[in-house]
Amino acid sequence: MIKKIKHLLFGAPRNPLSQDTRQHISLIALFAWIGLGADAVSSSAYGPEQTYLALGHYTSFALYIAIMVLLTVFIIALAYNQVIELFPSGGGGYKVASRLIGPYSGLISGVALLLGYVLTISISFASGIDALFSVLPDGLQHYKLITEILLIFAMMYINLRGMKESIKLLMPVFLGFVATHVAVIIYGVMLQRHHLTIATHQTVADTHHLLGSVGWIAMVAILLQSYSLGGGTYTGLEAVSNNVNNLAEPRVRTGKWAMFYIALSLGLIAGGIIFLYFLWDVGPVAGKTLNAVVFEKTLSALPYGHYFLILIMALETCVLFVGANTGFLGGPAVLANMAIDGWVPRRFRTLSSRLVVQNGIVLFGVAAVIIVLMTQGSVSELVILYSTSVFITFTLSLTGLCIYWAKNRTNWKWMVRLPLSIVGFLICASILVTIILSKFMEGGWLILFINGSFIALGIAISYHYKNIKKQVKKLDQLFTFPVATTQEFAPPIDTDLPTAVFFIGDSIGEGMHTVLWAHRMFSDYFKNFIFVSSGVVDVNSYESDKALEQLKRKVDKRLQYFVNYSKQHGIAATSLCSFGTDTVQKLIEMSEEIKIQFKLPIFFSARLVLKNETWFTRQLHNETPITLQRNLHLRGMQMIILPVMLGK
Known part of the structure; x- marks a missing residue:
């Protein structure tokens, strides 16, 4: 009876030795784009807002930020294409740091990745609920927190049934989000096409004025702070490299196509939204996200614009939930790789009868709920924690790639990939340092403390396993x-x-x-x-x-x-x-x-x-x-x- 109930809830067991099973759960590029890229694409719901608000009174500089965002997305994506090539069995940033720099660098990167994936779940649901409640009556605001928690547990249950099942279920939402957001961005730009010249001239004028009054160093500092605090926009770009082992053959080719789809969709939507902010000169409105404000302005002239706005915000909410799904897919995979290397308890490397890392999925779901309760679902607090963790991994990954190509100059590829890796490293390191320094008292210290604590725990666990391994080896020698x-x-x-x-x-x-x-x-x-x-x-x-x-x-x-x-x-x-x-x-x-x-x-x-x-x-x-x-x-x-x- 218990087995029947379990099979009903989570699905029938799968045979891990069957080729049909492997083919069934492997992801083609389209499914990888949706399941693993949703986190990156959904960050356009909160990343652009954070970077725009950080500009303060200098909103005309959003034109520069939009261009920088588009370029940064493709630079980081190209860097992670190299990771996919070098580590076709998956592991992403954790394996890059472990193999190309050293095991302790891998531990630091792995811990940051784990926290990043927990925060992926937390921030995606928090931001999604913010988007949804932007078009709901104010009297419902006090239901936001409990709604986030219930939805996290619901997503955890879906993932316990299997990876591909969760992606198929969420695919229409993701594709609807991309289609509607691209459409509204194009429509918004077309409506303001006559204002484009004026807005551009204003940007140039403000640039000359600021350079003349405070100098170029202050202007660069303003742009760098805004650019860095929008670091949440780029989170999720590493997800494909962490899960290459779950892709359909040929894995490397599938992974690169998935990365292209992710970079293209994220660059166009995130950069396009910032460009809309710039053209429509929007400002914050209490109880509404900035996306809701600019979309409402854009659609106000349409006969049924309000209903289209509700549809767009509903899809934005849902795609954030799809983005949270990336945390349940990628996080347990990283945890399993760390368990193999002895940094975390080995029970996290085991698979369930549905061939998912069941223990990891449950751990990530519970941890995400705890984070939501600690921050009361505040997106501004979560973004600081999130961006810091992700850019620790980005920086270490690109450091590893720089070291690899500096040592392996055997063919022409290094002449392209080493400079690309160096540029990516400088971008990620500057964002990381800026976030920590500018937001140290607002959450930067906390994420560093949490990272440090789990790194110490990982070292203690590794020491224990190494000691046991040494004693078992002696036992084998004695009794063989x-x-x-x-x-x-x-x-x-x-x-x-x-x-x-x-x-x-x-x-x-x-x-x-x-x-x-x-x-x-x-x-x-x-x-x-x-x-x-x-x-x-x-x-x-x-x-x-x-x-x-x-x-x-x-x-x-x-x-x-x-x-x-x-x-x-x-x-x-x-x-x-x-x-x-x-x-x-x-x-x-x-x-x-x-x-x-x-x-x-x-x-x-x-x-x-x-x-x-x-x-x-x-x-x-x-x-x-x-x-x-x-x-x-x-x-x-x-x-x-x-x-x-x-x-x-």
């Missing part, structure tokens, strides 16, 4: 014995005789320790040995067909070692293995098969026990043996857990 490949005198399996079943994990030392202790405890009682293992299909092994094949060979080789060892000592032995995302479920299924075939089998498993175990270290390890034992006991099967002490 030479084994002959052929055993001519081994007896055959007899299902009527006592049988010991050993659950084998990644460590030969753990398994052999269990086998030797079981043999010592029960002397010559057992006549059959069965070695059982479940190959875990996680983010790392599911990234390609080659990785899956390597996983299969690794598991088969490990099991064959134990079978050969047993036969060498005159004990009948065989092995059984399966592959999937849920280790416990697969082991239970194989145990039930063994129970049917063999009379009264007894199951054995090792469990690592740390000498100085604490609550913190317990959270870093799963309790598979204990969970498995409880499930087997409920099914009338006997299982013994043998401790393996580490840290003596």
Whole structure:
């Protein structure tokens, strides 16, 4: 009954070893543009407003900002095309910093990315609700916060069903947003085409006046501050590079086309909106977003302009929710890569039966709700936190690319890509420094403190895993014995005789320790040995067909070692293995098969026990043996857990 309810809510399990499954969940360029680019494109709902308001009285300089935004979008997009080429298995900014600079740079970039994706969810829903409530009665304003929280949980549920399903569901909204916003921008520019010359002359006049009164340094400072505080406009451009492993083959080509669609749509819409602000000379209105103000002015002459305005703002709200979806897609992917490298608990690398990083999705949803509650859904506060995190990653990624092309000058590509990477680095670094200095007391200090805290936590987790790995390696060396490949005198399996079943994990030392202790405890009682293992299909092994094949060979080789060892000592032995995302479920299924075939089998498993175990270290390890034992006991099967002490 529970399984049926689970399948109804989240969908039927998928076979991770099936080619049809991989093809079904892989994203073509169109779906990647929608699912992974929605965050970037939806930032046009709040990024242009922040940069325009930062101009203060110098709104005529919005013409310069619009041009700068368009150029910046394409420069960053071209830089991340290089990331897609260099790391076709995904990982984006985290892998760039880790592989091209160093592991600790990767940790800094990874933490900033994680926080950036949490804030993607928070700011997208906060800004979306602001846009929606801009056209609703003022009396409903106090429902904004609870609406944001409920919608975050709803989006979390959609993503637990699967990535492609969430994108298909949201595709009409995204395409409607792009179409309506491009249309209203073109219409608004056409209406004000006669004012364009006057507005441009005003910009030139204001430029000469400011240069004459305060000098070019002050003018550059004004433009730089405005340009930097609109840094939220460029957030999300890294999403494709983080998720290349989820793209349809050929991945690199699909990724580059998706990046082109994202850059083109974001550049035209964000730059176009700032240009509309400039032409229509808009100002802030209480209870309304600046987009709502300029669109209302633009559409006021149309017969049904008010209804078209409601449609546009509704689509803007919805596309921000689609943008939040990028946080649920990209964030868990980065978290999984960091789990593989040992910076975060390894449970975050596992996949659910729907082949999504379930633990990561839930974590990001809950974290986003906490951030919304802390900031009360204030977009201006969230943008500072968001932009700082994202531009830490941008800056480190471009630093890595600069180092890579400086070292790899073997063909003509470096002559183009090194200067491009340097320009991108200078842009991102200047934006990052400006945001931190100008908004330090308004949230800049907080995001640096949060980043620093999680970096320290990551170092502590990594130290623990490295220490455990070192001790397990010693255990493997101690308990790995030479084994002959052929055993001519081994007896055959007899299902009527006592049988010991050993659950084998990644460590030969753990398994052999269990086998030797079981043999010592029960002397010559057992006549059959069965070695059982479940190959875990996680983010790392599911990234390609080659990785899956390597996983299969690794598991088969490990099991064959134990079978050969047993036969060498005159004990009948065989092995059984399966592959999937849920280790416990697969082991239970194989145990039930063994129970049917063999009379009264007894199951054995090792469990690592740390000498100085604490609550913190317990959270870093799963309790598979204990969970498995409880499930087997409920099914009338006997299982013994043998401790393996580490840290003596």
